[in-house]
Amino acid sequence: MDLLPLGSIVVLRDGYKKLIIIGRKILVGxxxxxxxxxxxxYPEGYLGEEYCYVFNNxxxxxxxxxxxxxxxxxAFIKAINDIE
Known part of the structure; x- marks a missing residue:
């Protein structure tokens, strides 16, 4: 699955709250x-880094x-796919 575009809204497995994607290919730690x-x-938006979540497809x-x-x-997605 290609990366979803910024602004996409998703629900994670075993989750109930919607998240809006604000970044991609994030280095953690x-x-x-x-x-x-x-x-x-979502719909709250950015409330500080303690309310941000990293996740995968x-x-x-x-x-x-x-x-x-x-x-x-x-073009961005193609560039990322060429790197991986």
């Missing part, structure tokens, strides 16, 4: 682990809304 996404609560149970995609987004 001391840069030792790479996660697919950084999300914050495999953690997503439901895609509620898919964010905006254009040529620039598609």
């Amino acid at each position: 001391r840069g030792e682990e790479l996660s697919d996404y950084l999300g914050c609560l 495999s953690d997503i149970d439901q895609i509620i809304f898919r964010g905006f995609e254009d040529l620039e987004e598609k």
Whole structure:
């Protein structure tokens, strides 16, 4: 599964609260682990880093809304896929 665009809204497995994706390919900790996404609560938005969550495609149970995609987004995804 390709990365979802910024602004996508998802529910994680065993979760009930929606998250909005605000970042992708996030280094966690001391840069030792790479996660697919950084999300914050929806509809609240960013309330501070203690309310931000890192997760991967495999953690997503439901895609509620898919964010905006254009040529620039598609080029970004292609560049990431070429690196991996």
